[in-house]
Amino acid sequence: MDKATLRAALVQVNAGPEILPNLETAGRLVRDAVADGAQLVCLPENVSLMAQGRDKILARVKPEESHPGVPFFRDLARDTGAWIMTGTLGCLLEDGRVANRAFVIAPTGDIVARYDKIHMFDVDLAGGESYRESATYRPGERAVVAPTPWGGLGLSICYDVRFAYLYRALAKAGASLITVPAAFTVPTGKAHWHVLLRARAIETGCFVLAPAQTGLHDGNRGTYGHSLIISPWGEVLADAGEGVGHIIADLDLSKVAEARRMVPSLGHDRTFDGP
Numbered sequence: 001m002d003k004a005t006l007r008a009a010l011v012q013v014n015a016g017p018e019i020l021p022n023l024e025t026a027g028r029l030v031r032d033a034v035a036d037g038a039q040l041v042c043l044p045e046n047v048s049l050m051a052q053g054r055d056k057i058l059a060r061v062k063p064e065e066s067h068p069g070v071p072f073f074r075d076l077a078r079d080t081g082a083w084i085m086t087g088t089l090g091c092l093l094e095d096g097r098v099a100n101r102a103f104v105i106a107p108t109g110d111i112v113a114r115y116d117k118i119h120m121f122d123v124d125l126a127g128g129e130s131y132r133e134s135a136t137y138r139p140g141e142r143a144v145v146a147p148t149p150w151g152g153l154g155l156s157i158c159y160d161v162r163f164a165y166l167y168r169a170l171a172k173a174g175a176s177l178i179t180v181p182a183a184f185t186v187p188t189g190k191a192h193w194h195v196l197l198r199a200r201a202i203e204t205g206c207f208v209l210a211p212a213q214t215g216l217h218d219g220n221r222g223t224y225g226h227s228l229i230i231s232p233w234g235e236v237l238a239d240a241g242e243g244v245g246h247i248i249a250d251l252d253l254s255k256v257a258e259a260r261r262m263v264p265s266l267g268h269d270r271t272f273d274g275p
Contacts, residue, residue, distance in 0.1 A: 002151045002176075002253065009038035009248040010211035010227040011087075012240040015050040017218040019060060022048045023072050025244075026087075033246040034080040040148070041080075041246075043087030044211045044227070045100070045117075045158045045181040052219025054136045061090035061098050070103070070111075078109040083148060087181040087211060088117065088157055097138040102155055102181060104146040112147060115155035116140025119163055125187055133159075143169050150253055151176035154206065158182040161196045161210075164203060171204035171266055176256045180210040189224025194236070202234040205260040207251050214242050232259035 011029045015022045026047050033041045048069045051057050064070060069089040077084045086103040093099055100117040118141070120134040143166060145152040154170030154177065161180050170178055178200065184193050193212075201208040207230065214225030227240035229249045238247040260266060 003149045004253050006039055006150045006251045006253060007037050007248060008040045008042070008209055008229060008251055009033035009036065009246050010209060010229060010238070010240065011041060011043045011246045012212055012214050012225060012227045012244055013044055013047060014215040014244050015046055015048070015213060015217065017049065017051040017056065017060070019048045019068060023069055027072065027076055029244075029246055030076055030082070030084065031080060033248060034082045036246070036248050038082060038248055040083040040085070040150070042085040042179050042209050042211045043181060044213045045088045045183045046090070046213060047087035047181075048089050050183065050213065050217040050221070052217070052221055056218070057090060057098065057136055058092075061092045063093075064091040064101070067091055073103065073105055074109040074111070077105040077107055081107045083107060085153070085179050085181070093138055095138065098136055099140070100137050100157060102157060102179070104148070104153060104155070113144050113153075113155065115144040115157070117157040117160065118143070118166065119159045121159040125185065127187055129185060129187070143173070145170055145173045145175050148177075151256075154178040156180050158184065161200060164200065167200045167204050167206075168266070171206055175204070175206055176253060178204065178206045178208050180208060181212075182210060183213040184224040186222045186224050189226065193224055193226060194228065197228050197230055198234040198236070201230040201232055203265070205232045205256055205263070205266065207232060207256070212240070214240075214244065232256050
């Protein structure tokens with residue numbers, strides 16, 4: 001039976017271009033969150049590496065089998081007794097591209113789910129920032145809901161948040177909680193971060209857990225911060241602002257069914273002809 005309450009924490013980091021120092025910082029912040037009673041701790045996208053440029057990324061990423069972040073987070077889960085959503089690790093693939101991959105790890109240290117980011121951030125922003133994730137990363141092809149003691153944990157990553165159909169699919173596949181680890185740019189974060197995440201929670205009747213990178217990184221890239229915990233009714237339960245650290249909230253899982261009873265839109269799909 002699913003547990004009725006969950007103390008969830010989000011870790012907010014300012015990762016740099018070297019893996020081991022980033023892991024050390026992440027581990028310390030996870031332990032701080034667990035000391036505050038967190039049962040599930042979620043970390044941001046690119047938690048182990050924020051490097052600017054394809055060459056710099058490819059010089060540092062490792063295959064999953066030899067990536068130092070995988071045993072690090074497995075050991076951390078065992079040591080703390082917490083469930084951990086790792087944020088994403090760059091895992092080198094056989095074709096020379098990289099998977100932007102999130103892991104869900106049980107307190108036993110077992111990996112219970114993997115998810116590769118589906119939607120690639122290939123954009124040119126008005127301020128001159130340009131990103132081409134598809135030049136380095138291979139998009140995933142499968143939506144994933146991880147089993148946890150609190151129900152299904154739907155997995156998504158950063159730019160995925162703009163594709164509402166993914167979140168609807170996760171909710172219909174049994175998700176009560178959805179994670180959105182991110183490294184959102186400052187311009188798009190100021191304009192869209194809060195409203196997109198609140199919309200995804202409202203549309204699905206899920207709790208949304210969105211841990212984020214913050215501050216300036218390698219290559220003078222800025223990220224928005226503001227890790228958010230959001231209720232199924234769209235209420236912001238915790239906002240990390242722009243600092244490094246963690247936020248925490250007690251989640252009443254009965255609110256998922258309550259929100260879906262009040263607005264049962266997940267059961268109101270209709271087919272329709274195109275315009």
